[in-house]
Amino acid sequence: MQDSKQKGIIFNIQKFSVHDGAGIRTIVFFKGCPLRCRWCSNPESQLFTPERAFNPTRCLTAAVCGRCSRACPTGAITVVDGMNCYNRALCTSCGACVNACPSGAQSFYGYETTVEEVIKKVEEDDVFYTRSGGGLTLSGGEALAQPEFALAMLREAKYHRLSTAIETCGCYPTEVLDEACHYLDQLIFDVKSLDDEKHKKFTGSSNKQILQNIQHVFEHFPSLPILIRTPVIPGFNDTEEEIMAIRRMIPLRPNIKYEALTYHRMGQPKYGYLGRPYLLEGAKADEAFMKELRAKLDAYQG
Ligand code: SF4
Ligand code: SF4
Known part of the structure; x- marks a missing residue:
């Protein structure tokens, strides 16, 4: 099938974002995710159907x-x-x-759309991308959990000379990520915990494939700009030991950055709209701890 005709399910296209990749970007939110993180701020993204x-x-x-x-x-x-x-x-x-x-x-x-329709929408803001160095960011949900659709979108974006980024949980076969990296200008990859048992308990899935995938990228795409992110979640991974263990796993290269994200509950009302319970009721970010943690991360030199 022609890439532009490829169909898939998304639930939002958000314009003028400045937090999800370089410059001004349009974010396409894919429906469906293999993980069930308890803190997920997009619960509407989790199922693969509308x-x-x-x-x-x-x-x-x-x-x-x-x-x-x-x-x-x-x-x-x-x-x-x-x-x-x-x-x-x-x-x-x-x-x-x-x-x-x-x-x-x-x-x-959630609604079904085609690559052609999405790219047309993304191109409406071409002038802002040119000035700011921005472009298209695939997000979700997990975009690469709809691999044919996401890969076709990335290829088509490149054909249209758009800069591309993806925010990904990394939980899918390595071949899918490998192919995506050929069409990506930036990879934003979440590593949540190195502790597999805890990872299973809080996300519903093992971290083995995720860690294997990021090592594959470190090895096979050594110059790809990468941002590794860890959401710091109360009661899950909110210790200096956990976060620094993740930091140590990441090579010290100028093209690879690391960021610890503060827990927030902005997505909580949507659990109510969907008739689902919010499992982190009462959790609260520790701002003082986050400040100390960020200072340690800034000072880290291997
Ligand atoms: S609640 Fe009733 S009307 Fe609404 S989508 Fe479901 S079946 Fe259709
Ligand atoms: S009763 Fe409320 S939810 Fe139902 S149609 Fe009217 S405004 Fe919408």
């Missing part, structure tokens, strides 16, 4: 409006004591409630 969500703060109330329950053909939305009640088991993701809702309280995360 997902219906309900934001009660935007709802006009069933008593005043009630269009969604009337539109639902399966009885998944019913009104009990004036409140919308949702039965996920009955939902077929038909979208009738979303189309009927006047306030945006009912919504869908």
Whole structure:
């Protein structure tokens, strides 16, 4: 198949980002991820299929409006004591409630699109990329968990002379990452913990493939600009020993940078919209510890 016709599922295209790669960038958020990190700030990205969500703060109330329950053909939305009640088991993701809702309280995360449509959208901001050194960033979810779609997008971006970056969890076959690196100008790669048991418990997956993949990149793409990131999560990896062990694993090269990210819970409301529990309730970042940690990382010389 022609790369431009390749289809896949994304849930957002965010323009004018300055935090996810060099310069001003457009971020394409892919749907679906092999990990289930407890702190995930994009829970709407985790499933590979579109997902219906309900934001009660935007709802006009069933008593005043009630269009969604009337539109639902399966009885998944019913009104009990004036409140919308949702039965996920009955939902077929038909979208009738979303189309009927006047306030945006009912919504869908995720839609099918093509590489051609995405690249067209990304190219609208060409002039900003040229001036700032920015371009396209693939994010998610995990873009490379839809390998045909993501690789086709990277190839097509290169054909259109766009700068490319990816934010990745690294959990997929090495051949996929190897091929992606041929079309990437920057790799942003998360290493969360070197402790496999803890990694399994907090992300739902082993870290073996992830660590194997990053070593492969260090070895086979020695000049690729890489940013390794570790989200520092209370009760998971928030010790100097854990973070410095990760830092020591990373070669000291001018093209490889390392960053420890402060835990935040900005994605927490979305768990409610999706009807899922937030498993890190009560967790709080330790700002003083993060300051000390960053000073140690800045001073690290191997
Ligand atoms: S997506 Fe369709 S089946 Fe699901 S709640 Fe909405 S109207 Fe009902
Ligand atoms: S259609 Fe939208 S605003 Fe109306 S009751 Fe349903 S969720 Fe609320």
